[in-house]
Amino acid sequence: MKRIFKIRKDKNKKIAMERIYDLFEEAEKAYKKNHQLANRCIQLARKIQMKYKVRMPAELKRKFCKHCLHxxxxxxxxxxxxQKNHIVYYCLDCKKFTRFVHKGKER
Ligand SMILES: [Zn+2]
Known part of the structure; x- marks a missing residue:
C-alpha cells in the first residue's frame, strides 16, 4: 500500500517538473510582449515547486530572481x-544580487 502511494507521489513530482519547464518556456515567450505575464508564470512555477517539493533545476534557477520572482x-x-568563483546576477527590478557557483574552473 505504501509503495503504491510512493509511486503516485513520484508521478506527481514528474508532472510538476514538466509543468515548471512549460511555465518557464511560456515566460520566455511572453516576456517580449508582456513582462507581467512572464512574471506571473514564474510565480506559478515557484508555487508548484514548493507545493510538490521538487528542486528547481539549475538551468532554471538562473532565469528568475529569487527575491522578487521576476x-x-x-x-x-x-x-x-x-567574480572569482561566482556568477553574480544583479536584478534591476529589485536591485538585489543572486550568486551562483561558477563550475568551470574550480581553482
Ligand atoms: Zn529581483
Missing part, C-alpha cells in the same frame, strides 16, 4: 558579472 533576461533586466 523573469530575468540578461542585458534587459539583469546584469551578469563574473
Amino acid at each position: 523573469f530575468l533576461v540578461p542585458s534587459l533586466n539583469c546584469r551578469v558579472r563574473l
